[in-house]
Amino acid sequence: MHGPLIDSLARQGVTRRTFLKYCATLASMMALPPSAGRAMAEAMAAASGGGQRPSVIWLPFQECTGCTESITRSHSPTIEGMIFDMISLDYQETLMAAAGHQAEEALHNAMKANAGKYLLIIDGSVATGLDGAYSCIAGKTNLDALKEAAPGAAAIIALGSCAAFGGLPNAKPNPTGAVAVTDIIKDKPVVNIPGCPPIPVVITGVLAHFLTFGSLPELDKLGRPKAFYGETIHDRCYRRPFYDQGKFAKTFDDAGARNGWCLFELGCKGPVTYNACATVKWNDGTSWPVESGHGCLGCSEPDFWDGGGFYKALSMPADPLKMATAATVAGAAAGVAVSFANRSKKSTAKAGHETTTLADLEKSEEQ
Ligand code: SF4
Ligand code: SF4
Numbered sequence: 001m002h003g004p005l006i007d008s009l010a011r012q013g014v015t016r017r018t019f020l021k022y023c024a025t026l027a028s029m030m031a032l033p034p035s036a037g038r039a040m041a042e043a044m045a046a047a048s049g050g051g052q053r054p055s056v057i058w059l060p061f062q063e064c065t066g067c068t069e070s071i072t073r074s075h076s077p078t079i080e081g082m083i084f085d086m087i088s089l090d091y092q093e094t095l096m097a098a099a100g101h102q103a104e105e106a107l108h109n110a111m112k113a114n115a116g117k118y119l120l121i122i123d124g125s126v127a128t129g130l131d132g133a134y135s136c137i138a139g140k141t142n143l144d145a146l147k148e149a150a151p152g153a154a155a156i157i158a159l160g161s162c163a164a165f166g167g168l169p170n171a172k173p174n175p176t177g178a179v180a181v182t183d184i185i186k187d188k189p190v191v192n193i194p195g196c197p198p199i200p201v202v203i204t205g206v207l208a209h210f211l212t213f214g215s216l217p218e219l220d221k222l223g224r225p226k227a228f229y230g231e232t233i234h235d236r237c238y239r240r241p242f243y244d245q246g247k248f249a250k251t252f253d254d255a256g257a258r259n260g261w262c263l264f265e266l267g268c269k270g271p272v273t274y275n276a277c278a279t280v281k282w283n284d285g286t287s288w289p290v291e292s293g294h295g296c297l298g299c300s301e302p303d304f305w306d307g308g309g310f311y312k313a314l315s316m317p318a319d320p321l322k323m324a325t326a327a328t329v330a331g332a333a334a335g336v337a338v339s340f341a342n343r344s345k346k347s348t349a350k351a352g353h354e355t356t357t358l359a360d361l362e363k364s365e366e367q
């Protein structure tokens with residue numbers, strides 16, 4: 001496999017073999033057959049290879065730019081590489097060089113030239129109060145910009161919890177009338193990639209799927225890719241054996257916390273939160289919130305800001321015996337290592353839930 005993408009990745013120190021492994025891992029994360037990994041690699045390489053690259057228009061609405069920050073720190077191969085080598089990112093205010101009238105011209109030219117074919121990414125919620133006047137770009141409300149750009153899109157990616165569910169701007173009392181993309185757009189395929197911010201590799205996976213198959217991956221009832229949001233944080237948490245044994249940290253610095261016990265009583269929302277943090281991790285697979293000692297806030301679920309105190313335990317029962325029994329029944333399917341239930345060592349529990357990360361791929365390539 002050759003081409004500009006492979007050459008560009010090589011310049012970033014990513015070998016062809018690592019790229020192939022990356023695609024295989026991506027395909028496996030998305031529960032696709034092994035052959036899909038190569039198909040994804042070929043589609044990505046072909047998309048960068050001279051022909052017309054798929055046009056992507058990215059409109060930021062009511063947001064904090066955290067989603068862009070997250071994506072531009074994605075795993076290797078970098079999203080920057082993907083953006084500039086695989087797709088034609090025709091509009092993204094934070095990343096593009098153009099400004100003012102030039103930027104607006106680029107946006108309208110891309111919408112016209114790629115009508116019916118471009119991928120539209122929205123981050124941020126849509127303000128609807130005062131006819132959308134709370135959030136405007138170039139004198140146009142986000143609401144109008146969405147209604148103008150959506151009809152020509154092949155599909156829409158609602159990136160981050162604000163675009164997917166309204167997010168922080170939608171928190172009570174919601175002064176701007178913030179809503180999700182799907183509250184406005186009803187006649188286009190929309191994939192929600194929630195998270196505050198969302199995990200970078202999830203958008204890489206969705207883009208790769210779209211490039212390879214020309215369609216969005218399978219979605220759950222909230223419009224999220226099942227491959228990444230199919231299990232709860234709790235299902236895959238390495239602290240789960242302690243939950244099953246009823247071993248809970250009572251404060252953030254007690255002996256239980258130091259030994260890696262479950263953070264449920266400190267407010268962890270992992271049992272009701274669907275996301276891939278526990279398997280994909282953050283910062284090139286370095287760590288994730290629960291591993292760094294803080295409970296999950298439930299950021300990839302609707303209304304997470306209004307869902308009760310971050311440090312208040314869920315009201316669902318945490319009967320250790322009941323949970324251990326349930327885990328025994330559901331263990332195989334949920335990937336819960338029940339055999340760990342009687343072992344109390346943090347490192348043992350952690351090792352039982354370790355997954356191969358993309359950073360690991362890089363390491364193995366170096367060996
Ligand atoms: S720390 Fe949270 S996600 Fe992990 S086992 Fe405890 S409740 Fe579940
Ligand atoms: S651990 Fe929970 S709050 Fe933290 S990023 Fe993942 S889903 Fe969001």
